[in-house]
Amino acid sequence: MEISGKAHKFGRDIDTDIIIPAPYLTTFDPDELAAHCMEPLAPDFNERVEAGDIIVADENFGCGSSREHAPVAIKGTGISAVVAKSFARIFFRNAINTGLPILESPEAVDAINAGDQVKIDTTAGVITNVTTGKVFKVAPFPEFLAGVVEAGGLIEYTKRKVAG
Amino acid sequence: MGMTITEKIIAAHAGRDSVSPGDLVSVKVDLALANDITAPGSILEFNKVGVDSVFDRDKVVIVPDHFTPNRDIKSAEQAKMVREFAYEHELTNYFEIGRMGVEHALLPELGLVLPGDLAIGADSHTCTYGGLGAFSTGMGSTDLAAAWATGETWLKVPTNLKFNIEGKLGPWVSGKDIILYIIGKIGVDGALYKSMEFTGGTFRGLSMDSRFSVCNMAIEAGGKNGIIAADAETRAYVAERSSRPYTVYESDEDAEYEEVFEFSASDIELQIAFPHLPSNTRGLSEAGDVVIDQVVIGSCTNGRLEDLRTAAEILKGRQVDSRTRLIVIPATQAIYKQAMNEGLFEVFIDAGAAVSTPTCGPCLGGHMGVLAAGERALATTNRNFVGRMGHKDSEVYLAGPAVAAATAVVGKIAGPDSL
Ligand code: SF4
Numbered sequence: 001m002e003i004s005g006k007a008h009k010f011g012r013d014i015d016t017d018i019i020i021p022a023p024y025l026t027t028f029d030p031d032e033l034a035a036h037c038m039e040p041l042a043p044d045f046n047e048r049v050e051a052g053d054i055i056v057a058d059e060n061f062g063c064g065s066s067r068e069h070a071p072v073a074i075k076g077t078g079i080s081a082v083v084a085k086s087f088a089r090i091f092f093r094n095a096i097n098t099g100l101p102i103l104e105s106p107e108a109v110d111a112i113n114a115g116d117q118v119k120i121d122t123t124a125g126v127i128t129n130v131t132t133g134k135v136f137k138v139a140p141f142p143e144f145l146a147g148v149v150e151a152g153g154l155i156e157y158t159k160r161k162v163a164g
Numbered sequence: 165m166g167m168t169i170t171e172k173i174i175a176a177h178a179g180r181d182s183v184s185p186g187d188l189v190s191v192k193v194d195l196a197l198a199n200d201i202t203a204p205g206s207i208l209e210f211n212k213v214g215v216d217s218v219f220d221r222d223k224v225v226i227v228p229d230h231f232t233p234n235r236d237i238k239s240a241e242q243a244k245m246v247r248e249f250a251y252e253h254e255l256t257n258y259f260e261i262g263r264m265g266v267e268h269a270l271l272p273e274l275g276l277v278l279p280g281d282l283a284i285g286a287d288s289h290t291c292t293y294g295g296l297g298a299f300s301t302g303m304g305s306t307d308l309a310a311a312w313a314t315g316e317t318w319l320k321v322p323t324n325l326k327f328n329i330e331g332k333l334g335p336w337v338s339g340k341d342i343i344l345y346i347i348g349k350i351g352v353d354g355a356l357y358k359s360m361e362f363t364g365g366t367f368r369g370l371s372m373d374s375r376f377s378v379c380n381m382a383i384e385a386g387g388k389n390g391i392i393a394a395d396a397e398t399r400a401y402v403a404e405r406s407s408r409p410y411t412v413y414e415s416d417e418d419a420e421y422e423e424v425f426e427f428s429a430s431d432i433e434l435q436i437a438f439p440h441l442p443s444n445t446r447g448l449s450e451a452g453d454v455v456i457d458q459v460v461i462g463s464c465t466n467g468r469l470e471d472l473r474t475a476a477e478i479l480k481g482r483q484v485d486s487r488t489r490l491i492v493i494p495a496t497q498a499i500y501k502q503a504m505n506e507g508l509f510e511v512f513i514d515a516g517a518a519v520s521t522p523t524c525g526p527c528l529g530g531h532m533g534v535l536a537a538g539e540r541a542l543a544t545t546n547r548n549f550v551g552r553m554g555h556k557d558s559e560v561y562l563a564g565p566a567v568a569a570a571t572a573v574v575g576k577i578a579g580p581d582s583l
């Protein structure tokens with residue numbers, strides 16, 4: 001998959017209460033959730049994002065609760081991928097399960113500034129900072145996870161499995 | 165090569181003789197939990213899989229504890245959706261208001277998780293059951309939906325960290341202080357993707373309630389699970405609650421740990437995590453003068469009987485400061501009833517506290533004690549992220565029940581010794 005957009009930068013330990021505060025967890029509707037995405041840090045985040053944009057964050061992105069509303073909210077804003085130095089474990093699973101591309105690359109995070117134009121080839125695992133011309137390689141997913149992603153998420157994967 | 169308890173439990177549930185860190189395995193689950201805010205997502209996804217029924221109606225557990233008794237119309241609708249699913253699939257372990265408790269206090273109390281089990285939940289604090297010597301970990305709604313359909317999930321076998329603590333804890337120091345101390349040392353991603361095994365004489369002498377508090381907050385260090393090997397204390401706890409057979413695993417002598425941390429119990433002071441991260445800890449002696457508007461004693465971390473008894477011991481014959489609110493939330497109905505029978509409610513109410521029916525409530529800024537801008541709470545809960553308990557400009561300080569009770573009396577962060 002080819003992704004291209006402007007970078008929105010965040011620091012470390014961006015927790016799920018920032019990504020989508022708990023009081024809004026009474027829906028799974030992406031648009032409703034998107035309206036409150038990152039609200040405690042950036043109340044206008046949803047308005048600032050243009051379809052295709054990318055979140056670039058430091059370590060431990062998505063720490064905290066298991067709420068799957070977090071990747072759903074991010075996708076709802078139009079964000080097309082998250083690049084971080086590392087991801088919290090449950091967020092990592094939830095992103096894969098809900099089809100939000102996530103990439104781990106400390107080097108890319110350090111070399112991308114807010115507003116830079118970024119291009120990502122998720123299949124080849126290549127991140128390009130179009131603004132500076134720098135290119136970064138990302139390790140591919142392990143085979144099993146790649147299978148889940150390729151099936152279109154865990155439910156499709158499970159469907160195939162139960163259908164035998 | 166020897167294995168850790170975590171590796172042994174995963175191997176047993178993967179149908180393998182052994183597993184090593186990094187292996188991706190498919191495992192059978194003994195229990196698959198969701199709550200009123202995560203189950204709706206699981207139900208939506210489950211309905212897409214194309215199976216008629218859940219894999220085992222005894223092992224799919226739903227506890228509506230977060231926004232219940234219903235906070236507003238939207239949460240009422242979510243609770244209704246969950247309830248109808250539970251009826252349709254004739255779930256044995258769906259718990260209605262009045263029988264419901266905070267999930268991670270309720271499940272061990274009812275004997276639904278036992279040593280050696282592998283439990284997953286669409287709630288990050290599912291790691292609590294490690295206190296029983298079980299492997300348990302949190303996941304998202306879709307993961308749970310797949311497990312409800314197949315009875316299986318995938319796991320990456322984690323690397324292991326060992327936390328060995330020896331010695332006797334000081335007065336009033338409990339499981340909460342141990343885990344806050346550890347998180348303060350290693351940081352909120354200090355155990356990212358890893359298993360946290362707690363060993364040593366200090367844990368052997370620890371109550372089950374305190375063991376649950378320790379394992380509950382493994383996730384606050386980024387951990388996949390926290391685990392304490394079952395012992396006589398565990399067996400006694402389980403014997404009162406379940407007749408289901410179970411397996412007690414122990415880590416082998418030559419099991420491999422990425423890192424071993426050695427701490428001394430006598431170094432662990434009463435702890436407070438300052439805003440806005442659980443790792444931002446200080447010993448009580450370094451807390452300084454912090455005025456507190458609201459104290460909450462409750463949650464899956466510290467809403468158990470031991471916590472309420474500790475709080476009552478400190479509050480007995482004393483008054484909550486006139487400018488401070490104290491909200492006490494027993495974590496389950498059984499704890500509620502026992503606390504009532506022991507006269508703890510009389511102590512709380514005489515002190516000027518509010519006592520609530522079991523709910524997560526204020527822990528996640530849901531209801532029953534949401535904070536206004538500029539307000540400060542000290543809570544026995546587990547997260548103090550920005551806006552966790554209400555307005556983004558409010559603050560949450562985390563501590564154990566002794567500091568919470570003393571703070572309510574003084575109106576500033578305080579320990580029992582200052583009373
Ligand atoms: S008490 Fe708090 S941390 Fe525990 S399950 Fe409820 S909301 Fe989550």
